[in-house]
Amino acid sequence: MRIVSAAALTLAVGAACVAYGTFVESAAYRVRRYDVPVLEPGSEPLRVLHFSDVHLLPWQRRRLAFVASLAGLRPDLVISTGDNLSSPDAVGAFGDALEPLLRTPGGFVFGSNDFQGPRFRNPISYVWKTSAKEAGEAAVMRPDEVREALASGGWLDLNNARGTVDVRGQTIELRGTGDAHESRDKYAQVAGPPAAGTVPLGVTHSPYSRVLDAMARDGVRLVFAGHTHGGQVCVPGYGALTSNCDLPPAQAKGLFRHETADGHSCWVHVSGGVGMSPFAPFRFACPPEVSLLTLTPRPE
Template structure:
């Protein structure tokens, strides 16, 4: 576990301003503070149960009343490994078989048993890159030390390199500590990965759902249009912008697949403005392939119904090499 000392907030902001520019850093933190503890009238949805202190108690009471609470807890602990293939003619042969471990919506301080299961699952996995698509904290505001401690414990089970983006539950003040753990947090930025002289690009945007501080143009401005690129976003609802910006793949989370679903995995809500077909698993929009993780953790309460939690192993494949 990381024993790095906590940086004073002023020092964190100076470091973020030097890296991102004063406008983005101050904008992100200012919007966070404006949204803190707001329940009505913020974000894409008018009502946000995750910001209402009584919501967990009310939902828990309802589930207990109908005898489903314990089952929901057990379901939330059963994290499974899913596999997905991304096949592209633009992928260099040097990256054929390149494996990407994708973790999303961990909410590490919500369900310790689920996180223990994640650590066990990743321990023996073989992969070339790990990507995290946001929501490390359980709450949407307030202290984040417990989330950082949980992330440090998980980090010990992961192998580098690790690229990450922030979600709507994450404060930008978490960034320096996450990066001290060896995770590169992409804030409308891009990393280029080189193998045998060939390269692919992985860009990441800041939260587009709640804080709306995403900038796809900035994240992708240095990527040649004929080279393979992946966009990391907490939410998949920017799929149109990503596709028209020439990204070949979009990895996201946020929806939890609904978390509490009807039989057959029919989500009651996805908390996103996007086609339901894009709310979980693989999908395609024009030439871009997408994948929306249902997440390894849970929000509001650590319960799941008809929507098992997951981590995902993506394998990149050059077109023509399909088996």
């Protein structure tokens, strides 16, 4: 009887955790704030809004309202690191929600779900392997329409591309790659030292070491990434069990210093993400989030 009671209690606790993660925490949106010393000495601070992994479905009104509210943070620069939709029918709603932000300078890259929609996977399998190169994605998405919406206000398409934006009198150089999780990254197309007088920043969807290493060696000061969902299901007091890439789970979200084997380094910010796959629509000890990073002068 004790074994039966313990099993019943375990099932009840598990069901309660799933219900909490699905109906409560999945919509407990947060804004995280960080200071990052990457500007030239004497420069005025800049505020960068970084969002990722919205995974939007057209009927998710609370998520749409949260995205629409982000313009109220009044950033100087906006960075999007992909996996915007979980349904091709959400393109219009996503563009409408972002419209106030599109008036701010920005840049974006895509993740795999910007090309092909999610399909069912056993979420527990992420603990012992990544989801890379699993075939048979369900819906074909509409990346050209998403690209057009994001670029409509002047945001730079940084998928294996490089460009500059002027932000409050400072020239920001942005370089990005395609999704390394799906081997779409072609860093050679953006490689090389930054232009003189610019603040070099990097943008990629999946924070694989090969991309971070290459950017650090080229002098990029801060790299923005997403993809990990912060681990999505975390252990309270411990953190993420997986990063779904080759970074350690402790770096599944947040701001940290990345070091290469040959002594180069850069700051990296990995967003915990706004959404998740509709086939695993829950979070635990890992609320959905965006980040507002204040870029400050480096020490002299």
